Amino acid sequence: DERHLLRLGHEAETLETDEDFSKWGRVQYMLGKRLELLEEVGRLARSIGITADVEYSCETAQHFFLFNIVARWEEFEDRVKDC
Secondary structure (H helix, E strand, C coil), X not given: CCCCCCCCCHHHHHCCCCCCCCHHHHHXXXXXXXXXXXXXXXXXXXXXXXXXXXXXXXHHHHHHXXXXXXXXXXXXXXXXXXX
């Protein structure tokens, strides 16, 4: 898994694998993972009827989480306590 292993020097080039374990390969892996997770945020937002562009950046995703998901979760917890 590229996020855990970092190989420096020319040794990374000799690996017989499709993954890139160099410093830049690790960066590219994390950027790709970021985009994948932001797509999931957009899917979650659309599933609860939010049409704003919450998957634009990690910052907008965090605001979406705080103001929409956490608020709904706290409301759910309050309803459960009342039962």
